[in-house]
Amino acid sequence: MTKHTLSVLVENRAGVLARVSSLLARRGFNIHSLAVGPTADESISRMTIVVDAPELEQVKKQLHKLINVVKITELDPKSAVEREVALVRVSTDGQKRSDVLEVATLFDAIAVDVGVSTIMFLVAGAPDKVNDFVELVRPYGIADLVKSGRVALARDQKNRKLRTS
Amino acid sequence: MSTISGAQAVIKALEREGVEIVFGVPGGAILPAYDPLFDSPIRHVLARHEQGAGHMAEGYAWATGRVGVCIVTSGPAATNLVTPLANALMDSIPIVAITGQVATTSVGNDAFQEAYTTGITMNATKHNYFVTDPDDIPDVIHEAFHIAATGRPGPVLIDLPKDILNAHLEWHKPPKLDLPGYRPTVDGHPRRVKEAVKLIEEAKRPVIYAGGGIIKAGAAENLKRFAERSNSPVVTTLMGLGGFPGDHDLFLGMPGMHGTFAATSAIQKADLLVALGVRFDDRVTGNPDFFAPHASVIHVDVDPAEIGKVRQAEVPIVGDVGKVLEQMLEIWGDKPAPDHTEWLEKVSRWRNDNPVRYDQQPDGPLKPQFVIEELYNRTGGDAIVVSGVGQHQMWTALHWKFSRPREWINSGGLGTMGFGVPAAIGAKAGAPERTVYLIDGDGSFQMTHQELATASEEGFPIKIALINNGVHGMVRQWQTLFYGKRYSGSVLGRDTVNYPMLAEAMGCVGIRVETPEEVGPAIEKSLSINDRPVLIEFVVDPDEMVFPMVPAGGSNDQIILGPEDLT
Known part of the structure; x- marks a missing residue:
């Protein structure tokens, strides 16, 4: 099924996350990832929700019925910046360490915790990049993995030429 | 600086919204709010069960077009309200439900009569509130009424912990609406x-x-x-x-x-x-x-x-x-x-x-459609008609010529059996000068009939036409048509309950009708009694079915018009 990214501004109140996730479950929409945090205006939080759905119209309309939902934008990957962070603990037994470090360098992944037989990397970037890194280190043995869920913002449509990434 | 208690603020805020009547059942956590209610011009109607209180608020809202209010305590009282809330959400009925909650210091500790009311009712309300600051009470109540009544109307619940009801606040100025995400569209593009x-x-x-x-x-x-x-x-x-x-x-x-x-x-x-x-x-x-x-x-x-x-x-x-x-x-x-x-x-x-038709033989079993047509004729159609859910509801919808808004009150989307008795009480409370006739089935009726005591005690002389076929008729109809007449679990017994005696025991007048010629006089008698509720039991043919019918999931091009189409 197609994945869609929604950027949802909600009132920063207790229970809003439960309302949103419960509504999506009730209406039968599968959440691929959901990231939430405050915006510059502390009374408003932004949720970035990636949902599996054939079409988004119903999801958006149903979400809009929640009193605490202020604004919903569907983000087109072509005109939005989408990023993800992952922490990956990779096994580095024996001879594997330098190979793993070489892959990490290619992906700008930073070693954030170094153990006797594992290294934990922080990798950030576009979702595809993060996925690719995970797939490349998988053969060495992934001991632990956590992803932040996607965060995204629309690009500034008025300043297309200034785009730097 | 003068302050008032959270409980006083609740009642004062309800008065400010123009509330004239609330339906409820008191209990531990909501007790603080019941004390100022005692001195308030707002009338309290003591329901026998919280589900009844909820449906009464719905009946009131249906009949009047205003927001219906119910008030109950925490835990089981709040869970008993889930059905009326879900019903109000489905049928877009504006009600505000106020529930007590255990003190904030106990919330989450599985305290006595604690239930996660806002969590449980999240998907059964248009919106709900868990109040943790007494200062919020006036604005929350104002917002709740606004949300319930505007846009697509619906139920709003306010959960009030006991310590918040007992805390004090400064009663302030006109209330404000802080709803940046709620702006219903009124004008069409x-x-x-x-x-x-x-x-x-x-x-x-x-x-x-x-x-x-x-x-x-x-x-x-x-x-x-x-x-x-x-x-x-x-x-x-x-x-x-x-x-x-x-x-x-x-x-x-x-x-x-x-x-x-x-x-x-x-x-x-x-x-x-x-x-x-x-x-x-x-x-x-x-x-x-x-x-x-x-x-x-x-x-x-x-x-x-x-x-x-x-x-x-x-x-x-x-x-x-x-x-x-x-x-x-x-x-x-x-x-x-x-x-x-x-x-x-x-x-x-x-x-x-292709009129809707039925066959009442003068010496044959009593047909429910005949009863409903007689009710229509003898009231001249001048009544608020309430129903439960099932065959009797469909017969009423088909045989009563509704001509004005808010004269037909029933449970549509959720199909809540048991809606009838309490909803009729709520309707009578909202329109005391009108004849309120409940047409109920014996299955629906028995789900909430304890509220007859409320009707008697509180002085709501509703009239009830109880269509007694002794079975869950709609279930039986499907079993007849689709399950080879295997009547699994659908027989209530037509003679098990002595309904007139039950009515009399609850302070109502009870009448039994078994033949077509008794129908008219019994209805006339019911219309002449206005100091007490009246129940007429109509003992009808259990094999009567609702037609026309399109089987579930079928095409509307294939309509079964009557039993003769079934072979």
């Missing part, structure tokens, strides 16, 4: 409205498909004018009955699973469906793939999520249906009504050749 009018002008076989939204929006008058102006036949859903005069020449009845042949067929043959305040419910559409196959759709609804949910609309219009009809009438202006002679002749023929 002018371009869309213009498109809609154009489609209606060009249509050869238009049908106006009107629902509960007409009643909620107070749009019955505008609907009548528009139907006449555009010369379009009208069907109304179960929820919309009374939104258009039942004896009007353009009226075809209710469409759908148990709809009239004319209403259901007109939709199937229409080239344009003007859908006003409806949601294309499965009980109307049957299999949506076969529903109104030749029609373009104009869909007007105040809830944007209903538009395109089941059926894509060629012209979607978000807005208050009364306001949009006004806009359409304005654009229509003095244009003459289109000539739909051929179409109107056809649908009238369908209506006249």
Whole structure:
């Protein structure tokens, strides 16, 4: 099924996350990832929700019925910046360490915790990049993995030429 | 600085909203609020069960168009409210429910009578509040009434912990609404409205498909004018009955699973469906793939999520249906009504050749449809009619000619058996000068009949026509038709309960009717008693079925008109 990214501004109140996730479950929409945090205006939080759905119209309309939902934008990957962070603990037994470090360098992944037989990397970037890194280190043995869920913002449509990434 | 308690603030805020009556059951956590209620001009009606209190608030809201209020305690009281809340959400009934909660210091500790009320009711309310600061009480109550009554109406719950009710606050100035995410659209988009009018002008076989939204929006008058102006036949859903005069020449009845042949067929043959305040419910559409196959759709609804949910609309219009009809009438202006002679002749023929029918033999078993027609004739149709859920509800919808809004109160979307008795009490509370006649089934009735004691004690002389067939009739009908007459778990027993005696035991008048000739006099007697509730038990034929019928999930082109079509 197609994945869609929604950027949802909600009132920063207790229970809003439960309302949103419960509504999506009730209406039968599968959440691929959901990231939430405050915006510059502390009374408003932004949720970035990636949902599996054939079409988004119903999801958006149903979400809009929640009193605490202020604004919903569907983000087109072509005109939005989408990023993800992952922490990956990779096994580095024996001879594997330098190979793993070489892959990490290619992906700008930073070693954030170094153990006797594992290294934990922080990798950030576009979702595809993060996925690719995970797939490349998988053969060495992934001991632990956590992803932040996607965060995204629309690009500034008025300043297309200034785009730097 | 003078302060008042949270509990006093609750009652004061209810008074400020113009509340005149609340339906409730007291208990531990809500007790602080009951103390100032004792001194308030607001009347409290003590229900026998919290579900009853909730349905009473719904009946009151239906009958009056105002927000109904119920108030109960925490834990089991709040969970007992879930059914009325879900019912109000489905049928867009504006109610505010106030629940007590254990003290904030105990919340989450599995305290006595603690339930996670806001969590449990999240999907059974339009919105709910868990109040943790007494200062919030006045604004929260104001917001709750605003949310319940505006846009698509619905239930709002306010959960109030006991320590918040006992804490003090400064009663402040006029309340404010802080709802940045809630701005219901009222006016239809002018371009869309213009498109809609154009489609209606060009249509050869238009049908106006009107629902509960007409009643909620107070749009019955505008609907009548528009139907006449555009010369379009009208069907109304179960929820919309009374939104258009039942004896009007353009009226075809209710469409759908148990709809009239004319209403259901007109939709199937229409080239344009003007859908006003409806949601294309499965009980109307049957299999949506076969529903109104030749029609373009104009869909007007105040809830944007209903538009395109089941059926894509060629012209979607978000807005208050009364306001949009006004806009359409304005654009229509003095244009003459289109000539739909051929179409109107056809649908009238369908209506006249296929009336809803039944066969009452003078010496045969009593037929429920005969009882309902007698009730209609003897009241002159001048009554607020309430029903439970099941066969009796469908017979009432088919045989009573509803002509005015808010005279038909029933549970549609959720199909809540047991809705009848408490909803009738709520309706009587809201319209004490009217005759309120509950037409109930024995199955529905027994789910909430303890509220007869409330009706007697609190002085609500409702009238009840109890259609006793001794079975869960709609279930039995399906078992007859689709399960080889294997009546698994559907027999209640027609003689098990002595209903007149039950009524008398609860302070009501009880009458039993078993033959057709007793029907009229019993109804006349019920109409002459106005100091107590009256229950007439009509002992009817358990094998009577509701027709017309389109089996669930079937195509509306295949209507079973009566038992003779079954072989």
